[in-house]
Amino acid sequence: MSKSTIAVVTRMVLVADLIGDLEQLARHSPEKIEGLAASMAAEGLHQPIGIVGKRIIFGHGRWLSAKRLGWMEIEAREYSPELSETEWRIIRATENLQRTDLSGFDRWRLCEELLALNPSWLAKDLAKHLKLDPSTITHLLSPSKLNDAWKEALKAGVVTIADCTAAARVDDKEQHEMLAAKREGASAADLFRRARRPKAVQTVRASRVNIPLAGATVNVTGTEIGMVEVVDALSEALKEARRAAEQYDVKTFQSMMRDKAKKGGLPCEANP
Numbered sequence: 001m002s003k004s005t006i007a008v009v010t011r012m013v014l015v016a017d018l019i020g021d022l023e024q025l026a027r028h029s030p031e032k033i034e035g036l037a038a039s040m041a042a043e044g045l046h047q048p049i050g051i052v053g054k055r056i057i058f059g060h061g062r063w064l065s066a067k068r069l070g071w072m073e074i075e076a077r078e079y080s081p082e083l084s085e086t087e088w089r090i091i092r093a094t095e096n097l098q099r100t101d102l103s104g105f106d107r108w109r110l111c112e113e114l115l116a117l118n119p120s121w122l123a124k125d126l127a128k129h130l131k132l133d134p135s136t137i138t139h140l141l142s143p144s145k146l147n148d149a150w151k152e153a154l155k156a157g158v159v160t161i162a163d164c165t166a167a168a169r170v171d172d173k174e175q176h177e178m179l180a181a182k183r184e185g186a187s188a189a190d191l192f193r194r195a196r197r198p199k200a201v202q203t204v205r206a207s208r209v210n211i212p213l214a215g216a217t218v219n220v221t222g223t224e225i226g227m228v229e230v231v232d233a234l235s236e237a238l239k240e241a242r243r244a245a246e247q248y249d250v251k252t253f254q255s256m257m258r259d260k261a262k263k264g265g266l267p268c269e270a271n272p
Contacts, residue, residue, distance in 0.1 A: 037065035166191035
């Protein structure tokens with residue numbers, strides 16, 4: 001049954017007759033319902049809930065708020081009882097993913113549940129059914145590649161989907177390290193930079209690294225320099241050089257970088 005042929009009727013239904021999904025109900029805190037109920041009392045119901053028979057497929061928060069307010073009836077979009085489980089879950093996911101207040105954990109679970117129900121689907125199939133860009137689905141499914149500690153952190157709101165997307169690029173050991181860094185205040189951008197760091201093929205370290213180039217030699221000096229430190233130093237130097245290129249000559253730039261190095265970081269100097 002395609003979306004275009006799904007029968008739906010919008011009508012008023014008795015609040016007391018409806019049956020909610022226990023898992024969906026558990027996602028709504030008393031504080032959240034109080035706030036939504038206050039909004040509905042002042043402004044009315046902005047969007048109908050969705051039902052199949054007496055079963056609610058989306059709009060659990062609105063239904064709980066209506067009960068809280070003592071409403072006898074609520075407006076509902078009633079879908080055909082012939083809907084398959086996949087079809088009504090797609091309707092639920094499509095409606096819920098449009099909400100700005102939906103947590104990252106709940107967004108992931110909506111997608112994960114649909115894939116579990118349809119084992120033959122790939123991420124691109126899910127994207128097609130939900131009418132989302134495949135890259136968006138890749139981000140939303142990133143928690144599936146993470147360990148349980150990350151999933152619990154996402155559920156608790158400690159990390160975001162963006163954080164999960166970064167952590168999904170590394171192995172389990174590094175995932176634990178990145179979660180610790182997140183708990184210490186690292187941003188999603190920090191995690192992405194960490195995930196992009198090349199893996200050193202050996203543990204050899206040096207106090208000075210000479211990098212011959214055509215017409216110049218770049219020297220990176222410091223304490224216990226490995227390839228990660230080389231990449232970080234050169235990236236920082238390149239960023240600073242581009243910033244200064246239109247304002248300063250090379251001697252002034254070198255002096256500025258020397259002063260900056262005294263305040264911390266790896267010194268990096270270019271010798272022609």
